[in-house]
Amino acid sequence: MAMTDKDRAARATHALLAAAAPDVATAAEAWLARLAHERRLSQKTLEAYARDLATVLQRLALHLGGRPSLPDLAALTPADVRAVLAARRADGVAPRTLVRLLAAARSFARHLEREGQGKVGALTAVRAPKVPRSLPKPVSVAAARALADPATRAGEDRAPWILTRDAAVIALLYGAGLRISEALSLTAGTVMAGTDQITVTGKGNKTRMVPLIAPVAEAIAAYKVLCPYVLTSEAPLFRGAKGGPLSPRIVQLAVERMRGALGLPDSATPHALRHSFATHLLARGGELRAIQELLGHASLATTQIYTEVDATALMAAYRAAHPRA
Known part of the structure; x- marks a missing residue:
């Protein structure tokens, strides 16, 4: 157990x-x-x-x-x-x-x-040791979509409902910016048909509202149709192979297998999809304060690190493309 x-x-x-x-x-x-x-x-x-x-x-x-x-x-x-x-x-x-x-x-x-x-x-x-600051390592938009696509694992010898389940969890991580613990704590009653936003319980038991975009809602609906277990409203939405709550390790292993097939680095983890959510929103003009609310960060300073990621990507693109860079 x-x-x-x-x-x-x-x-x-x-x-x-x-x-x-x-x-x-x-x-x-x-x-x-x-x-x-x-x-x-x-x-x-x-x-x-x-x-x-x-x-x-x-x-x-x-x-x-x-x-x-x-x-x-x-x-x-x-x-x-x-x-x-x-x-x-x-x-x-x-x-x-x-x-x-x-x-x-x-x-x-x-x-x-x-x-x-x-x-x-x-x-x-006693002074605390200095910790080198490391920037989050998001994956590309194409890689995030591939990780959330059940077809990426079509060749695996696993039940279709399990492949669809993993895809739905990954879609929540990237499409809603959830932590893996937040996604796996959702109950079946949280995500009802036609719902366009969900209530998420994050760190410190703080709740926040998160929009549920159509592709994510469709991924969850597809999983619900194929899931062999009865999904009562108060029970965990995502189930393990034997019907118990889904373990985070199962999702981590699924992403590990896919990143090998897709040629992604070891930094492409489930949590990297949350980083990707924030970075991609910021790159497309998302407002920092709104991203803070979506991620459930207590401090804006925590969210501001994604501006450095975006600036780093811009400079890399500049150096790669500018004739005199």
Whole structure:
């Protein structure tokens, strides 16, 4: 039976509690509960926070010679924190991961201070590693269309309804700019016949309205006709081969197979289709604030990165085409 986000979050929480002394474990449980209820974080995000803090505490235990307690955390020095980060760096961990570990530890430290359980000043005294900024890697319009076309996989030995299902999911990623988790969380009642917009639940359980263009609606309708399972309004829209909720890994594998057949780079992932949605809209005159709303970004600064992608593409075209470039 496939592990759910809730199961994974519970496992990460268990690892976190096992890595800490009893007083820290109790505080960590309260911290996770607060993240869940006050910030309305998803199970997947809670899992990431718990896993990252567990990693920090495990490394601290090795460094200090025992599971850290609240007094141990309050007594930490910047040198202790740097030693933990250096140990993870020696394991080959990327700077982006180190930044994430430090962010989880700082979030927990803020919780401790707010609850009057001590101040971990060493965490704020250590500068986070610099992370090289990488631009999103969208695929071309032609490649995005090919990935969403069931005919691209016509030679595969798979049931037609499965090929149509995967095409419908991919059509949502590119045609509506959804995250894969958002597409797979849709219920059958969300996308009714004649619907031209859908309500999507994104990060932090925030909802937004997303237009449903005709090709995407047609792809979903084609899947509904062929799906062998009863799609009740409250049940998951997209089903696995045995009728359970569709796993994101299945969609990722489908895209991997197609990008090999289409000669696309490894960067052509399901999430790259969301990048493509934003980049292609911007290239055709889409307004940045509207794209932010469609993507569900909390900050406009997150959406602005696509302007850099568009500018990079323009300069590449200029250099390739201009006689004196």
